Amino acid sequence: MSRDMMSAFELYQPDTVDGAVDLLGRFGAEGWALAGGNDSFDWFKDRVKRPKYVVDLGGIAALKGIRESADGGVEIGALTSLTEVEQSSVVQGRYKLLADAARRVASPQIRNSGTIGGNVCQDARCWYYRYGVDCYRAGGNTCYADTPEGQNREHCLWGADRCVAVSPSDTAPALVALDATMVIVGPGGQREVKAEEFFIGPNIDIERMTVLEAGEVLTAIRLPAEWSGARFYFEKVADRNTWDFPLVNIAAAMKVSGAAGSETVDAIRIVAGAVQCVPRRLTVVEEVVRGQAKTAATASLAGQSAVRGATPLNFNHFKIPLLQNLVTRAIRDA
Amino acid sequence: MADNTNGRGYPEPRFDQFVSKATSRRQFIKGVIFSGAAATGAGYLVTLGGCSGGSGSASGVERLLTLNVNGQTRPVDVLPNETLAMTLRYKLGLTGTKLGCDRGECGACTVLIDGVANYSCSTLTHAVRGRPIMTIEGLEGPNGELHKVQQAMIDELGPQCGFCTPGQIMSAVALLEANPTPTRDEVRHALSGNLCRCGAYDHYLNAVMRAATGERVSQA
Numbered sequence: 001m002s003r004d005m006m007s008a009f010e011l012y013q014p015d016t017v018d019g020a021v022d023l024l025g026r027f028g029a030e031g032w033a034l035a036g037g038n039d040s041f042d043w044f045k046d047r048v049k050r051p052k053y054v055v056d057l058g059g060i061a062a063l064k065g066i067r068e069s070a071d072g073g074v075e076i077g078a079l080t081s082l083t084e085v086e087q088s089s090v091v092q093g094r095y096k097l098l099a100d101a102a103r104r105v106a107s108p109q110i111r112n113s114g115t116i117g118g119n120v121c122q123d124a125r126c127w128y129y130r131y132g133v134d135c136y137r138a139g140g141n142t143c144y145a146d147t148p149e150g151q152n153r154e155h156c157l158w159g160a161d162r163c164v165a166v167s168p169s170d171t172a173p174a175l176v177a178l179d180a181t182m183v184i185v186g187p188g189g190q191r192e193v194k195a196e197e198f199f200i201g202p203n204i205d206i207e208r209m210t211v212l213e214a215g216e217v218l219t220a221i222r223l224p225a226e227w228s229g230a231r232f233y234f235e236k237v238a239d240r241n242t243w244d245f246p247l248v249n250i251a252a253a254m255k256v257s258g259a260a261g262s263e264t265v266d267a268i269r270i271v272a273g274a275v276q277c278v279p280r281r282l283t284v285v286e287e288v289v290r291g292q293a294k295t296a297a298t299a300s301l302a303g304q305s306a307v308r309g310a311t312p313l314n315f316n317h318f319k320i321p322l323l324q325n326l327v328t329r330a331i332r333d334a
Numbered sequence: 335m336a337d338n339t340n341g342r343g344y345p346e347p348r349f350d351q352f353v354s355k356a357t358s359r360r361q362f363i364k365g366v367i368f369s370g371a372a373a374t375g376a377g378y379l380v381t382l383g384g385c386s387g388g389s390g391s392a393s394g395v396e397r398l399l400t401l402n403v404n405g406q407t408r409p410v411d412v413l414p415n416e417t418l419a420m421t422l423r424y425k426l427g428l429t430g431t432k433l434g435c436d437r438g439e440c441g442a443c444t445v446l447i448d449g450v451a452n453y454s455c456s457t458l459t460h461a462v463r464g465r466p467i468m469t470i471e472g473l474e475g476p477n478g479e480l481h482k483v484q485q486a487m488i489d490e491l492g493p494q495c496g497f498c499t500p501g502q503i504m505s506a507v508a509l510l511e512a513n514p515t516p517t518r519d520e521v522r523h524a525l526s527g528n529l530c531r532c533g534a535y536d537h538y539l540n541a542v543m544r545a546a547t548g549e550r551v552s553q554a
């Protein structure tokens with residue numbers, strides 16, 4: 001099988017969001033929205049996905065750039081490159097959590113072409129699914145990863161429902177921790193969805209990772225003023241520092257009061273990636289930590305509470321102590 | 335038309351008209367050149383298998399486009415599903431850009447688009463219409479002199495086998511444009527998207543530091 005040249009498609013390069021939505025609406029299931037292409041081209045080259053019509057969103061100026069909004073927040077166009085997000089002085093100054101997460105995505109070149117919208121909309125990275133087998137996520141009736149011999153070192157600790165794939169994004173946990181809002185435009189107009197509800201697991205729809213319906217386009221991501229300038233912690237653990245998807249990553253936003261050394265945690269949102277099909281908000285940790293002194297004991301308790309109920313597969317038990325330690329560090333060092 | 339249309343309104347491409355068991359290599363190359371499929375780098379010609387022929391421009395993008403490569407204006411016929419690496423190597427003969435993995439996982443195909451390092455294997459040529467593209471060939475000075483990064487690669491014995499070197503150099507050139515006085519760690523970060531299977535990473539870092547500082551880095 002040829003695995004180098006993509007199968008043929010017709011390419012459209014609209015310059016407005018309305019134009020793109022119109023085209024995607026017309027093409028239906030045969031259409032494909034293309035952002036940076038780092039996810040799409042793998043599918044095309046492997047001939048696993050063969051859309052007839054590809055709509056390149058890269059020429060739509062309205063989808064790019066980082067703007068401060070009137071309510072004190074920041075709006076990031078979905079086609080803004082990860083490098084731009086990482087280097088933006090506004091993001092670095094007020095939402096460093098997101099800049100830190102963007103810096104840990106893939107490689108410099110992928111961050112240059114890859115977009116923040118594409119990073120959160122990318123498909124599952126389970127290698128069985130990517131290989132093109134007829135697994136549940138691909139419309140079949142088998143999970144190849146969750147079998148006695150299935151290689152599932154990268155797979156989930158929670159939320160398995162036929163499929164055991166995880167959320168592969170580094171920016172997604174940061175966006176959920178920052179309580180971001182996703183702006184979506186479709187044939188029916190514009191709607192807004194909280195980042196926490198944007199990602200969906202196999203129990204809701206096994207064939208997609210987000211609430212985006214066919215023909216809809218993620219146009220912008222809004223960061224609320226509420227978490228601007230808070231205390232942040234981001235850490236990603238992967239096999240290699242470049243390219244690899246996270247084995248586990250952690251994103252925390254925290255507000256503290258009191259003098260250094262005897263601080264109290266007033267508010268916190270903490271989210272782990274690559275442990276579930278969606279970025280996993282660790283609400284138990286939030287409850288354990290909120291109102292408590294920011295001490296080593298609290299951090300240790302938080303780490304222990306984070307992993308309660310984790311259900312490992314054959315080869316991913318290591319993710320449990322990994323997550324526990326990352327949560328402990330996040331509470332201790334944020 | 336009856337026997338060679340496919341219901342899509344245009345004939346299926348017949349690559350067998352160029353390649354048959356009875357055709358010599360010389361005839362094959364002549365055939366491709368005269369058919370207008372490609373011009374240079376004859377040893378590297380491929381018959382882009384799996385792509386449809388025909389106009390394709392009737393409804394989508396116009397196939398004939400103009401690229402700005404290494405300061406030159408290059409008209410070229412580009413398929414909608416063609417990557418920049420394909421166009422550079424097989425249409426424009428710029429084979430200094432290497433294809434390693436074709437998956438954005440190795441960095442051998444790194445070129446500069448608007449001065450920024452990109453994987454040309456993971457970029458559609460149609461997406462860079464009119465934007466300045468710089469390949470390793472474009473680093474040459476007006477009198478054939480090497481770019482300072484290239485010279486430093488020689489002076490510091492940077493490459494081993496050399497296959498990843500054009501990509502490494504392009505990443506280094508992009509870095510030095512943005513940051514002429516990087517630290518060794520900044521260089522390491524900038525080259526982190528380029529694999530070297532010989533493991534000559536430290537030599538590459540030496541070379542880029544030498545290009546930046548003008549001073550010898552490696553020990554005798």
